[in-house]
Amino acid sequence: MISELHKTLRKNQITTNETVLELHSKDESYHTPSKPNVVIFPETTEQVRTIIMLANENRIPVYPFGMGSSLEGHVIPYEQGITIDFSLMNNIIEVQENDFLVKVGPGVTRTQLNNELKKYGLFFPVDPGADATIGGMAATNASGTLSVRYGTMRDNVRDMEIVLADGTIIHSGTLAAKSSSGYHLNGIFVGSEGTLGCITELTLKVFGIPEFITAARATFQTIDDAIQAVVAVLQAGIPMGRIEIVDETSIKQVNQFSDTNYEEVPTLFLEFHGNEAGLKQDVAFTEEIFQDYYCLGMQFENDTAARNKLWEARHNLAYSFVHGYPGRKMMVTDVCLPISELAGAIHHARKVVDQLGLPGGITGHVGDGNYHIILMIDMNNPLEVQKTEELNEQIVEYALVRGGTCTGEHGVGAGKVKYQEKEHGEALKVMETIKLALDPNGILNPNKVLKVKTNKL
Structure with a gap:
C-alpha cells in the first residue's frame, strides 16, 4: 500500500x-x-x-x-x-x-x-x-x-x-x-x-x-456556597462569559506553578462579556447575589495582561500537577451532571480522592455541570492504577444514576467504551447500526467510542 x-x-x-x-x-x-x-x-x-x-x-x-x-x-x-x-x-x-x-x-x-x-x-x-x-x-x-x-x-x-x-x-x-x-x-x-x-x-x-471584558476571582468558604451562587447567577439570567470552579487543593498547585498568591479556598474564576453600561450592571448584580452565599471577596481584573494571567493560571492547572509530580502520569476524569447535582458530585469526588491518598485536585466548568478530577498516578504501581480505575468507575456511576454522562467534553476514546451501554441503553444499538453502515470493514479508529463486530480487519 x-x-x-x-x-x-x-x-x-x-x-x-x-x-x-x-x-x-x-x-x-x-x-x-x-x-x-x-x-x-x-x-x-x-x-x-x-x-x-x-x-x-x-x-x-x-x-x-x-x-x-x-x-x-x-x-x-x-x-x-x-x-x-x-x-x-x-x-x-x-x-x-x-x-x-x-x-x-x-x-x-x-x-x-x-x-x-x-x-x-x-x-x-x-x-x-x-x-x-x-x-x-x-x-x-x-x-x-x-x-x-x-x-x-x-x-x-x-x-x-x-x-x-x-x-x-x-x-x-x-x-x-x-x-x-x-x-x-x-x-x-x-x-x-x-x-x-x-x-x-x-x-x-x-x-x-466583546466591547468590554472583565474577569474576576470570587472566593467562598465552601464548595456548596460557590455552586449555589453560580446557580443563582444563571437563574438571574446574567450572561456570563465563563464560570469555573477550582478547589482549594488545586489553588495550592496553581500558586506553586504560576507564581500566584491566591487565597487557598474554593474559588470561582469568572468572566463578563458585553458593553460597558450593561457589564457594570451585570457585575454589580453578581456581587449582590454572591453576598447571599457568603462570598469572602471578589478580585477584578480589567487589564488585558492581568486577565490573561488569571486564565493562564486556570488553563495551566493540569500542567501544574504534571510539573509538581514528576515521574507520574496524569489522569483527568470528565463527568457532567445537572447543575443541581454538581455540589453533591464534587463532595463525593473529594471523599473518594482523599480515600485513595493520591495527589489530585478538582476543577470544572461549573456553569454547565462539567467537572474534572486531576489525579497523578505512578503507572509502575499496579495498586495505584487499580485504585484510580475504581475511582473513575465510582464517579461515572454517581453521574449516570443522577442523569449525567460519563464524559462532558473529553470524549470516549478507548478509556470510556465500557460505560457506553450503561449510559445509552438501547440507543447504543442505533449507534452501532450507523457505524456498520458507514464503516462496514471497521477501519476507522477501530474500538473507539464503541466496539462493533465489523468485517474482520
Missing part, C-alpha cells in the same frame, strides 16, 4: 521513522502507547480520499491525528496501521465576516485561527485549554471554559467536508444559520472521534469580540 501511495504523495509525506511513530503512539493521557506502522501527512482532500480508499480495500486501520492533546486515548493505534496526521492541512481558507463564518482545514489550531480572526474583530469561542486543532476539537466535541455562553463545538460547526470509509466525500451541513432539511449530520459526525469519517474541511460560526 505504501508503494501505491508513493505514486500520488511525495516521499516526505509518508514516514516510518521511529521517532515520528513514537510521537504518534500516544496522547496526553495515561493510556498505554502503541505505535502505528506508518504516519502519512496529506495536504488535500483528494490525498485523504486516496489513503482511506486503499486502506479500506486492504482492511488496514486508519487513525486521524491532530495535535495529540486528547485525554482518553482517541488517537492511539492499538491495532497498528496508518496514522493520518492533518498538520499540513492547516489553511484558513476563507473568512466570511459578514456572515460570521470561517472556513478552515482540520489542521488549523485554535490559536492560529483566533490570531487571524482578530484582524476582522472576530473570535472563535470554543476553548478547551490546549492549543488543539479544529479538526480534533470537532472530532471530540470539545468545549471548555466559554461553553456556558457560546456552546460547544457541536453548537458552532455549520458544515464539514468528510471523507467516508469507501472514499465518498460528503458535506454534513450548509452555510445557513438553520435548517429543517434531512437528518442532522453535523450532530452525528461532531463527537464521532474519527470512527465514521475523516474531516477535511470545517465551516465554523464565529463571534464579534
Whole structure:
C-alpha cells in the first residue's frame, strides 16, 4: 500500500521513522502507547480520499491525528496501521465576516485561527485549554471554559467536508444559520472521534469580540456556597462569559506553578462579556447575589495582561500537577451532571480522592455541570492504577444514576467504551447500526467510542 501511495504523495509525506511513530503512539493521557506502522501527512482532500480508499480495500486501520492533546486515548493505534496526521492541512481558507463564518482545514489550531480572526474583530469561542486543532476539537466535541455562553463545538460547526470509509466525500451541513432539511449530520459526525469519517474541511460560526471584558476571582468558604451562587447567577439570567470552579487543593498547585498568591479556598474564576453600561450592571448584580452565599471577596481584573494571567493560571492547572509530580502520569476524569447535582458530585469526588491518598485536585466548568478530577498516578504501581480505575468507575456511576454522562467534553476514546451501554441503553444499538453502515470493514479508529463486530480487519 505504501508503494501505491508513493505514486500520488511525495516521499516526505509518508514516514516510518521511529521517532515520528513514537510521537504518534500516544496522547496526553495515561493510556498505554502503541505505535502505528506508518504516519502519512496529506495536504488535500483528494490525498485523504486516496489513503482511506486503499486502506479500506486492504482492511488496514486508519487513525486521524491532530495535535495529540486528547485525554482518553482517541488517537492511539492499538491495532497498528496508518496514522493520518492533518498538520499540513492547516489553511484558513476563507473568512466570511459578514456572515460570521470561517472556513478552515482540520489542521488549523485554535490559536492560529483566533490570531487571524482578530484582524476582522472576530473570535472563535470554543476553548478547551490546549492549543488543539479544529479538526480534533470537532472530532471530540470539545468545549471548555466559554461553553456556558457560546456552546460547544457541536453548537458552532455549520458544515464539514468528510471523507467516508469507501472514499465518498460528503458535506454534513450548509452555510445557513438553520435548517429543517434531512437528518442532522453535523450532530452525528461532531463527537464521532474519527470512527465514521475523516474531516477535511470545517465551516465554523464565529463571534464579534466583546466591547468590554472583565474577569474576576470570587472566593467562598465552601464548595456548596460557590455552586449555589453560580446557580443563582444563571437563574438571574446574567450572561456570563465563563464560570469555573477550582478547589482549594488545586489553588495550592496553581500558586506553586504560576507564581500566584491566591487565597487557598474554593474559588470561582469568572468572566463578563458585553458593553460597558450593561457589564457594570451585570457585575454589580453578581456581587449582590454572591453576598447571599457568603462570598469572602471578589478580585477584578480589567487589564488585558492581568486577565490573561488569571486564565493562564486556570488553563495551566493540569500542567501544574504534571510539573509538581514528576515521574507520574496524569489522569483527568470528565463527568457532567445537572447543575443541581454538581455540589453533591464534587463532595463525593473529594471523599473518594482523599480515600485513595493520591495527589489530585478538582476543577470544572461549573456553569454547565462539567467537572474534572486531576489525579497523578505512578503507572509502575499496579495498586495505584487499580485504585484510580475504581475511582473513575465510582464517579461515572454517581453521574449516570443522577442523569449525567460519563464524559462532558473529553470524549470516549478507548478509556470510556465500557460505560457506553450503561449510559445509552438501547440507543447504543442505533449507534452501532450507523457505524456498520458507514464503516462496514471497521477501519476507522477501530474500538473507539464503541466496539462493533465489523468485517474482520
